[in-house]
Amino acid sequence: MAFELTKEQLMIQKMAREFAAKELAPLAAERDRTHEYPADSLKKMGDLGFLGMLVSEKYGGENAGTVAYSLALSEIACACASTAVIMSVHNSICCGSIEKYGTEEQKEEFLRPMAAGAFIGAFALTEPEAGSDPQAMTCTAVRDGDHYIINGTKRFITSGKNGGVVILLARTAEKGSRGISAFLVTHDFAGFSVGRIEDKMGQCASDTVDLLFNDCRVPASRMLGSEGEGFKIAMSGLDAGRIGIASLSLGIAQAALDESIRYSRNRKQFGQNLSGFQGLRWMIADMAMDVEAARLLVLNAAAVKEHGENCTAAASMAKCYASEMAQRVTGQAIQIHGGYGYIKEYPVERFYRDARITTIYEGTNQIQRIVIANELLGRQ
Structure with a gap:
């Protein structure tokens, strides 16, 4: 296309x-x-x-x-x-x-x-024992008059410390996806606190934290959607989120490609620029093909969503391919830089670390393959 x-x-x-x-x-x-x-x-x-x-x-x-x-x-x-x-x-x-x-x-x-x-905004779905399987969540929200009392822990929450509002997923019924509801929670509620701040491999300027709820009273008016709609809200949001992560992956890879081209034109070995060696020229050609292939998948998913069509498969394809592409391209960028690529003075070291998480969040790429297969073949 x-x-x-x-x-x-x-x-x-x-x-x-x-x-x-x-x-x-x-x-x-x-x-x-x-x-x-x-x-x-x-x-x-x-x-x-x-x-x-x-x-x-x-x-x-x-x-x-x-x-x-x-x-x-x-x-x-x-x-x-x-x-x-x-x-x-x-x-x-x-x-x-x-x-x-x-x-x-x-x-x-x-x-x-x-x-x-x-x-x-922050989005709190993952828990210590519920990552790829959100139906295993144990964070609870129990109705008490005009409030819900929330107890539990959320983990790996982007912007959980610095965000002004958290979309919290919690269990309002004992079993199944229909027992999950969504709430809009703010830091001024008693019983809501920020726990551990993760020391991460990459993307270090974004905060990733635990969120702790200990008898946190949330007004019923802060429920997002209807009771039991939380899982549907989360899955809908993740479709859009996967297009976002695919776009992010594409940007990291483009930066690594640009930096590799710049370096190969300026770095000399054996009396000539690296850009003159066929082996490195082919590496950069492969990197460029990878980036452009991902770009088409990402733009396709974005266009499908923009047209109001079901974007679940397209979003998962874009996220899965673009994130894996970003790891390949940033790895090749380090190889082109040689030893310099492994030190923090050169930005490709940061690109490599930043790219690694993209195959994990908004659903691991193993989950993306399940989603794609289910869209094509139906659930088994």
Whole structure:
């Protein structure tokens, strides 16, 4: 499928590229080293509309469409994957879920300021013993008059510490996917606290934390959707989230390819530039083919979603292929750099670490293959 981007989409891509190069790239390595949350950059992104790209204009969003969003997210990831994953979870899962399932009161209270970048959204599904199998979750929400009392632990939650609102999945009935409900939880609730902050391999400027709930009383009005709809909300959000992670993976790989081309043109061995050696030229050709193949899968998934069609298979294909491609390409980038690629002075070392998680979150790639097979063959 050939894609002819519109003038508006190209304009958004260009704006994101220029912002990323000026505001994010110069700070990315230091933020990776210090684990500094990119709060000031996110504020600027909110001002530019990057945090409400999928939100309708009615709630202050840009309504730019999934294709333009994917293009922008890839440009952000090309400069700083940590900022990109925050943008992805916020836009794809959190804003999308609130707009689709929230009440008008919830949209005014949360979606409108989120679209403006006033605060960031987090999505709390994973638990210590419930990752790929969300139906195994044990976090509970028990009705008590006009409130639900929530108890349990969530793990590996992106923006869980710095986010302003958390979409929390908890069990309101004992068994099955229909026993899971979603809630909009904020840090001001008694009994809600942040636990361990993970010391990660990559994407170190985005916070990944445990969230702890100890008799946390949440008003029933904070339920997102209806009781028992949580699993459906989560799966719908993850379809969009997988397009986000695919776009992020594409951006990391593009950065690694660009850096490899630049290095091979300047680094000399045996009296000539590396770019003159056929073996390295072919490596870069293979990397470029990988990136372009992923780009088509990612844009296809984004277009399918933008057209309102079922994007489950397309999103999983894009996420699975693009994330595995990012690992191949960043690995080859280190190989092209030789020993220099293994030290932190050169950015390909960070790209390699940042790419590794992309095959794991928003559903491992083993889960993506199950999803794709189920869409093609039906569930067994």
